[in-house]
Amino acid sequence: MKVGKMVWLLAIIILLVINITIYITVPSWQNGVPLSLLSFLYLFPIWMYYKENKLLSIKNKESKLHYEELLKQKEQSEEKATQLGQFIQEIPVPVFSINMKNTQCYFSESLKELLNLNSSILELSHLEEKVHPIDKQQFLKDKKAWLSGYPSISRLRLQGDSHHLLWVEIRTKISVNPSGKVDSISGIVIDITKQIEIEENLKQMAYYDSLTNLPNRIMLRSHLKKVISRAKRKEHDITIMFLDLDGFKNINDTLGHDTGDALLKEVANRLNCGVREEDLISRIGGDEFIIVIEETHKEEVKMIAERLLTNTSKPYLLNDQTVYVTPSIGISSYPDDGHDIETLIKNADKAMYLAKDRGKANFQFYTEELKTYQPEESLLERIWKFFQK
Template identity: 35%
Template sequence: MTVVQSHGWLDGLQEAVWLVDESTLLILRANAAAERLAGAPVAAMVGTSVLGLASTPQDVAFWGEPAQVVADGIHSHTSLLRADGSLVPVNRQVSRVPNGPDGGTIFMVTMLDRSIQAATERELETLLSELRATLDSAADGMLVCNLHGQVRAFNQRLAQLWGIPRELLLERDDAAVYAHMAAQVQDAAAYTDRMAAIAREPMQESTDILTLKSGVVLELRSVPQFSQGRPVGRVYSYRDITRQTEIQASLRLAARVFESSLDAIFIADSQHRVLRMNPGCERLVGPSAKSFEGCMASSLFGGGTDIAFMEQVLEGWARDGFWEGELWLPRDSGAYCAVQLSWVALRDDEGRLVQSIGFMRDLTLQHAAQKRIEELAYSDVLTGLPNRLLLSQRVDTAIQGARQSDTGFAILFLDLDRFKIINDSLGHPFGDRVLQLVAERLQACLRQTDMLCRLGGDEFVIYLHGGDAVVAESVARRILDDMLKPFMLDGMGFSIQCSIGMALYPQDGTTLDELIKQADTAMYRVKERGRGSYGFYQPQMNANLLSRMQMEHAMRQALGQDRMAVHYQPQVNMATGRITGAEALIRWTDPEFGAVSPGQFIPLAEESGYIVTLGAWVMEQAVREAAQWMHSGMPIVISVNVSALEFRQPDFVDRITRLLAVHQLPPTLLELELTETILLQDALEMEQRLRVLAGLGIGLAIDDFGTGYSSLAYLKKLPISKLKIDQSFVRGLPDDDGDRAIVSAIISMGRALHIEVVAEGVETETQQAVLLQMQCDHYQGFLCAPGLPAPEFRAMLGKPLPLKAQGRRDGLQI
């Protein structure tokens, strides 16, 4: 019996079964379950093609190759076309079975209704799709891993935050994913260690902050994933908190600014009640500042401001949302201080007032500075005296009054004599303090109705209210007498003379500028006459001032036009009667002024600073000619005068060194003549400079010794090699007992200190004899020769001196 014939067993099966002819694909038998599933009687299906059950072209094609059917149809999902045309999802299985001893083989097609399963799968797929959509719509990056760290799920936000290529995630190359993430973190090693530590604690939750190299800040939260009460994995969420972090940083900064601001800051609510005040309020108001919290903000300013004005401030604030201006703030001390208030409203998105913030800046220092600026505009910084601007206003008022009352006044122009020497010798700070002392003394000589003004430097102008020539002369005498009294500063006593020029309104000028100009001219005339006096302006004085200006201009042109020359006055050794040295003296012959005395142009050069140029030129000429004489077999020491300003030049020593090297002159053949004032300059700097020069072998002589600020201390301390007695003392020999005593004392002091002494201005044999008797070492003067041009001096070196000039010869005293 064949399988088809023995079909009773088929009806006992729950699955729907069809027996199909392998070659014709005709249905041979079907069971009751097939009848129910197909919705057609078995009798109607038997003899029909199995293709009638096919629901799709793919199913039709499935039956096209019987040999392949068994291979493809072992298990498959498909749909069954029911008799009513509906489709039923089924699990289909096709197998080849024998159909009896001689029946060949047939297909046994088994189908199981999977409608419920398909519906469940669809619901599950829908759920998974919704979960995926939910996961992808999350603002945080999500990563789900099992306990072994294998990636089970992720969302798009994760890829965005970390810049992970989606393909890398889909490839399931977990190691590559983790390596990519670690590479984005600023501290990759710390991140890797932390992730490993989290993985070792499957039951623990954690929160960490990560900073990526891009600057993005992430909050990492990790929670365990459970199934049936047991941990099966871990869910990581990554939230971008960069903006939040920035806001928090800004808030912290704002808090620090609020607490540490030098300005006083208060915060008020929408009703203008003070909510909070920073420490600056306490610094500004005092300890009671905190008591204003809870009070109306306007109460901060109540007592020190006009009520109506305060109302205007509040109205402006309510209208514009801010107000800026100055208000008065009461302090705990009872005083009021001016403050700059900036009061700003803070509103919400709907424009409603939420809070307001006020910034108060103390204007005390600003007001003081403004007051000081106003003072400086009308006063001299150094002395505090009125300046020219204030004097101008005072004189303008006086001129208006004088025109109405037919009265006058006087202007005095005062200049300190030789004040430049103090500045050059003792330094500008010392000179400034001297000017302050002078200002005090001058002020004491004036009336309250007068005005003392400092123009600048050592120049002062005095306005004498209602002063005529008699009053002006009286005040000038009083000033000169007071200035003769010694000044004391830093333990040093000294006197300062001044020269005063006077001009009268209206005869000498009708404006302040004119009067100052005329008084200045009169003052210069006083200086020309000998300083330390006073004089009235006279019209012809302008011509003298013009001449002085012309002389200064001509002096500056003289060097370039070969109108200056260096002459040499011999210095004679009194023991041997031989010329051992010479002093270099500058001479100027001008086509307009003729032979100009050094006493005229040297002071001009010192006042203008041109003395540095002249001194450098004389030094160059003297060294060059001394070198020529030495190379000709007539070595002689050349003495060159150095002014205080020239000596203070930073490159002075280097310039001397270069000159000696260029002209190959031994330093021992150069001597520098310095005034006593140079030695009173900055002690340490001057001592170092002098020792450098002496160390080179250059001689150092003190010129006009005894006429300046003499001090025995520097003679002992400094490397001085010669003292030169000023001719004013020599001129009185032998008759003037005072001069004789001074000269004798200087020579004795020099011998005691092993310093050679040179007497200047020796003109007579009698003077020479007295000096010889006193054992003076050298002399110079007209007795031997005046200053000679270089050729004449060189010729003199080759000849013996006249007996009268030799002083001592063959052991005999003249």
């Protein structure tokens, strides 16, 4: 028998005993009835106690069931986490998952192999440590976004063994609970090294001369737009040198195109040695080159031009033959000789033809006297056509 029923049975027995005692000891029923009714009042606290006890019993039962349910969910969660970890490890692609509730981190075997990891305890820092220093800031920015609930797609370089660089694309998916907190972070690490190499090759083909590896016309135009914009903003000078090789056509015709190509390669190397690291040398076609120099004064420009003349005029040993070429150089400057690309190129071209008229193998600055000067039209027309494309 339950405790509650026993209490009520005992209370009724006591009530009966009291009432029997009242009717025996009280001679008048008028006095006995009120006393009898009054005796029932002692059942009220027992009833209240019984009701409160019953409510507590129900709550305890509900709490116990809730606890058992939570315990069951925890066991299921741990079992699912273990299954997830095993599943991720067996996935044949580089993926990772981070459970933010227990900070457990899972890496697939492919990702471990990619990162060359042997540790049994895995953390996101293992991936972070492999990120190239140049891209570290980008990774930390992405990581902060993940922890805030925002997925990302980013390209980063990873350092492999022997400082081998690996380009990867990291794509993440963030799981956020109804309260806005991040439950998990999942990601895939895609090796895009070959893709980057292809892109670089296409960029090389699009923006660089295939023979000399110097920037081509397209890159020259893009570069000039930037430097002129920068010069306007910072109010500094730009120098344009237009260089044409004297005697190149004769060498190309008599000794063949292979020798001519070898000569152009060597000229490109010597030009690179004669300018500063930040200067740009572009081959715009044939034996014509344009050099862009920023933030220089006239005396320094003269020194660079003289150095280019000296370096380029030295004899070349090509295919067991010694050949000679000299440069004619025309020079214009921003803002004195023009404020746009076409004007600066046109004026440098005029100055270059003046150098040819004055015996070749020299350099000339553009002056106002050259404003009406009309050199041979062929080369100038080619330049105009190039910049109008």
